[in-house]
Amino acid sequence: MSTTLFRTIQPNQFTLLGTALFRRRRRSNFSVRCCGTQTTTTHEAKQPSQSRIAPKNHGSNKLDEILRDYEAVIGIETHVQLSTFTKAFCSCPNNYGSHPNTSICPVCMGLPGALPVLNSKVVEFGVRLGLALNCDLSLKSKFDRKQYFYPDLPKGYQISQFDIPIASGGYVDVDIPLEFGGGHRRFGITRVHMEEDAGKLLHSDTGDYSQVDLNRAGVPLLEIVSEPDMRSGIEAAEYASEMQRIVRYLGVSNGNMQEGSLRCDVNISIRPIGQAEFGTKVEIKNLNAFSAISRAIDFEISRQALLYNQGQADQIVSETRLWEEGAQKSVTMRKKEGLADYRYFPEPDLPEVILTQDYVDSIRSSLPELPEAKRRRYEAMGLGMQDVLFLANDVSVAEFFDAVIGKGAEVKLAANWIMSDIAAYLKNEDLSINDVKLTPQELAELIAAIKDGTISGKIGKQILFELLAKGGTVQGMIKAKDLVQITDPAEIEKMVLKVVSENPKQLEQYRNGRTKLEGYFAGQVMKMSKGKANPGLLNKILLEKLNAKD
Amino acid sequence: MATRALLAVISSSPNRCFISTRRIKNQASSAFSTSPSLHFQIQSRKTHRIAPSFSSDTNSSALQPPDVSRLAETARISLTPAEIEECGPKIRQVIDWFGQLQKVDVNSVEPAIRAEMEGGNLREDAPETFENRDGIRDSIPSFEGTYLKVPKVLNKE
């Protein structure tokens, strides 16, 4: 398994070869795993000539050269859909995938006279996320109306927080995976605010109409606005994936990008290195995978750098672009002509949101260990960065690992079992670690039984797969199946002698120099012992007998 | 600031030049008085006392006259020249009233971020299905199958 940018226990991965257009600096290729359908994409052949912004005479070296002169400035707005039972301002159920237009009421339909009442969970989740992102909380914040007219917004305005968000001025720490140069980065968080989602629009391909499902209208969101602190697609993708980890660790959202529970809009500009002022900002939307964030940004950096380089910087305009995953490029969605006038004003139907210090403190003390703290703790335990990133990536995996070492298992061994055989099993069976019957207790037992020589590593693997699929205990299985390792040299010697005597032809070949046949003999003895022979003893005794001058 | 807020109120009410929020509420409570599930939300509230939300820029007592055409445009309503003519002075009156308010010396008053209301009225996160959903759907003129049908609009802003 290649090392990946997005370590996840989810199955499926695809490898993406960096193209000339997307290649930046030292990076020549990268592989990304994301939870989606399995795709293997190679863009090498079709990319550069197809792209309208990469003239044919630009070799990749030329592009690399151009890119060296520019710096990208990237900020991200992340919308997190909260996993509350009800909507933000009414008691309609908040269920993804309900029959269209069934989770509606006068409040979320914007009928006259219906008044919003804030869901207490939304405040709680806002505080949790704000604290997790190291923000200052506003003990008094308020809601505002943001006016815009679109069919997915029945009221004609969105209830949001404008000038006084619930949280602001924080930061988040991420570890860049080794294959992308490694290192630790801190990105600023400008603000976190509470707001409501709009409905969902389905555009018909044929007709001149769209269909609206208002189940999502009024569903609570937290919007996280980052400082423009990121400089590459990789950094941005790592930031976004840290947001996903954090909301999942906190339990405020399922963070599912495909379902739209975690949506990232990227703002990006480039400037010649050394220039203080920012370039023209372009927004990219429709990024529903971390890999898409990374590639859309690298595409945009290249596009803008080439325009600069060709003296066409004036063609970089303030606009919103849509990432097209199929074509691996972005296209203009709309130009921004003047700033949109949302005519914010204080929401007259909602009181201010007041937090007491006691309330904030009680939430602070109930926060789980967050991904960054976990990574630092795993690092301090002596695990390598690759192990650290893998284990801390998925909160369920991390909890499982913590429970296993809590039962006294050796750290490195526990990490190895989880990252190799267990991860492979989960991938093959398309399961999450919470779905398997193996308990942390039994994995710890298994590791101990192998370590103290009760069973061989090979038997250990057999037991592991039984435990994963059927449950049970290590001790029970060892007894029931008589799996205790044979460590009696006399018993092993008996089996070795038998195998040697039964294979005279191979013995002769071995003694004539085909020493590779040792493996054959070892295999035969192991087979005879039903995998129970201690491998060290077996090899030692076998070599003695094979090399004996009788 | 208060003026801006007012303008937004005005322009967000598409059907008339000017509606007070009080009138919206009154209409509303009669329209939904038969719906028990709404009662918990229609609460009596203290009269809103508007305090300056932000550091007040009191030097703007000379307020700009309203650009009614632009207001209408941002609220996506069409007004005839006659209606613009008619609305202009009314809106002007309201703005002048805010101009008077802005003259009040509030330097000694602690800024409130919101008009004062009974705070702490948060809701439990317990789902409740609104009974008369059919009524809502039936009242949508373009409801087809399970969806609302609207003209195709791709360019969201």
Ligand SMILES: [Zn+2]
């Ligand atoms: Zn509702």
